[in-house]
Structures are given as structure tokens and as C-alpha cells.
Amino acid sequence: MTLTIGTGPFGDQSTGTFNFEVTAPRNHPLYLEDSPRRVRVVFAGETVADSRSVKLLHEKNHLPVYYFPEEDVRRDLLEETDHTTHCPFKGDASYWSVKVGDRVAENAVWGYPEPLDSAPPLKGLVAFYWKAMDAWFEEEEEVFVHPRDPYHRVDVLESSRRVKVSVSGEVLAETDRPKVLFETGLPPRYYIPPEDVRREALRPSEKETRCPYKGVASYYSVEAGGELLEDIVWYYPEPIPAVAGIVDHLCFFNEKVDLEVDGERQKKPRTQWS
Incomplete structure (x- = not known):
């Protein structure tokens, strides 16, 4: 379905072959790339994030995830929480809730303030849980379920x-x-x-x-x-x-x-x- 899932080149069901060694990358590849698309996130009628410089993270056995530069996110709508998680491939994640009026999406936003040296450059970027938000748009078209993978045809x-x-x-x-x-x-x-x-x-x-x-x-x-x-x-x-x-x-x-x-x-x- 993507670079890193199923039959993709770095997926666990890949049947293709390379002319170079890929044993280590296939263990758990991470690939962060620029996206040329303007991406917006909407919650409770407010645009929480709006970016023309969004990044797309591909990770083995995960669907692609949009990461937004912090400056393209409405920080006034975020409240930092005590929640943390640890990823052995990316590091320790901090979390924020999204609050608009009486509606709150708890721990809906995460980022890696100090990502591992072996991780892609995630510092200064944050991501949103897709289902916690009300709507997502790529340019002016609403997108459902998850980001559209540029390698999915x-x-x-x-x-x-x-x-x-x-x-x-x-x-x-x-x-x-x-x-x-x-x-x-x-x-x-x-x-x-x-x-x-x-x-x-x-x-x-x-x-x-x-x-x-x-x-x-x-x-x-x-x-x-x-x-x-x-x-x-x-x-x-x-x-x-x-x-x-x-x-x-x-x-x-x-x-x-x-x-x-x-x-x-x-x-x-x-x-x-x-």
C-alpha cells in the first residue's frame, strides 16, 4: 500500500530485489520527505493547522503521517499535557490537547522535541491523530482516513x-x-x-x-x-x-x-x- 507496508519496497511482503544491501533498512525504515501539497486540519470549525511546508513520514508497518512545522500550527488552540510516550526509533514524544470552546481533543497532537540521532529531523515538527480531528484537506479537497501516499497509485x-x-x-x-x-x-x-x-x-x-x-x-x-x-x-x-x-x-x-x-x-x- 505504501513504501513501507505490505508489498511496498520496504514492506514485510516485498517480493522485489535491490542491487544493494537492505537488511538493516528493512528492519524498521523511516523516511521523511517534503510534500508539495497545502494541508489543513480543522477542529470545531477552526483551522488548527495550515501548511504549505508539511512533511510526510513513512514508517514500516504504519500509514504515512503528516508532520507540520510548529509555526504553521495554531499554538493558541493547544494545551500541553503531561502525557509522554517512547518510540525506540524516534525518541520521547510530548503531547498537546486541542481545545476550541467547549470541545477538547485530548493528547491529539505529538512531537519529538529531542528526536534520536538515528531518526529523521523531526525536531520542530508536530503531528495530529487523524481521527481526533473533524476534517482534513489537501489543497481544497477533503481527504478521508489518512494522507494520500504519493507512491500509491x-x-x-x-x-x-x-x-x-x-x-x-x-x-x-x-x-x-x-x-x-x-x-x-x-x-x-x-x-x-x-x-x-x-x-x-x-x-x-x-x-x-x-x-x-x-x-x-x-x-x-x-x-x-x-x-x-x-x-x-x-x-x-x-x-x-x-x-x-x-x-x-x-x-x-x-x-x-x-x-x-x-x-x-x-x-x-x-x-x-x-
Whole structure:
């Protein structure tokens, strides 16, 4: 999913090879880089951080984290706390709570006043727990779940492959005009036009998930083979512009259905991320 997770070059499932020794870096790599994006953090209607000089930290087995220069953070909205933590790779972290009116996000901000010599240059930078804040923006576009990793790619391609989706021998969808979504670290996802899906088998679901690279997904359950299969179909009513081609197309979890592509039965992948 990133440089340091899963199949990424420094992830624990990496299958690629280098022409130099990487044993030590793969143990626990840390990589801090400049981001060209303006990033804003909002809490209780106030912009708590607004930076055009934000840094992005990549760390093994962690999602990327934005670190803000202290001068780009509303220090008047922060209250230092006694809470501390220790990271063997970065050092001792100090914490601050965010307080706006009657709302408080306790220990939502951290920084490393004296990072370890072996750590990246984190001094003078602070980070926010993503879920503790109300909204995040990259430029003027709201971003969900975590920062968008610049090394994570999503492509939506029109295809003429013949795709058939079945459960217990019952065909749920069949098309020769899918949109195939290729996403770093995930199996190909086949998005099927709604006209090519057996709509009578779909049951409304209240489930909703968010993806930083695609937007907000809605779900359907499926009644097939005499049973109800919950939340195995998703779609994006308003995907972000980068993947606009999948709007309202339906996608079945490869992991939970029988999927054939050009007559060939597909192996069920281990991951269940949409």
C-alpha cells in the first residue's frame, strides 16, 4: 500500500530485489520527505493547522503521517499535557490537547522535541491523530482516513474482458464492459455497470466506508443461494475526480464471490479492502 507496508519496497511482503544491501533498512525504515501539497486540519470549525511546508513520514508497518512545522500550527488552540510516550526509533514524544470552546481533543497532537540521532529531523515538527480531528484537506479537497501516499497509485481502465460473478452457482452479474480499477497493493477490482447486475438480488445496506483515494462508498447485501451475504457489493455515488469513471458502477468483493474473467476462475485474494 505504501513504501513501507505490505508489498511496498520496504514492506514485510516485498517480493522485489535491490542491487544493494537492505537488511538493516528493512528492519524498521523511516523516511521523511517534503510534500508539495497545502494541508489543513480543522477542529470545531477552526483551522488548527495550515501548511504549505508539511512533511510526510513513512514508517514500516504504519500509514504515512503528516508532520507540520510548529509555526504553521495554531499554538493558541493547544494545551500541553503531561502525557509522554517512547518510540525506540524516534525518541520521547510530548503531547498537546486541542481545545476550541467547549470541545477538547485530548493528547491529539505529538512531537519529538529531542528526536534520536538515528531518526529523521523531526525536531520542530508536530503531528495530529487523524481521527481526533473533524476534517482534513489537501489543497481544497477533503481527504478521508489518512494522507494520500504519493507512491500509491489508482488507475481506472475501460475493458472488454468478460466478467461473471456468481454465488453458489447463481449468476449475479455478467458484463463485457467493466471498469477495471488497479490499485497499489490490492487485487484488480471489476466495477460493473448497474444494468449488467441482477438488481433484484441486491438488498440495501446502511454500511458506509471511506477511502482516501476513491471517496465515500455505499454498500449492498446480496440474497443468493438461500442466504443473505452482507455488504459484499459497494459503489461510489460521488467518487473523487481522479476515479470518476467508476461512478455508480457496482463492485463485488473478489474474496466473497466466485469471479470469472474471460472464462477463467479467479483465485480469491486474502485482502478484503475495498
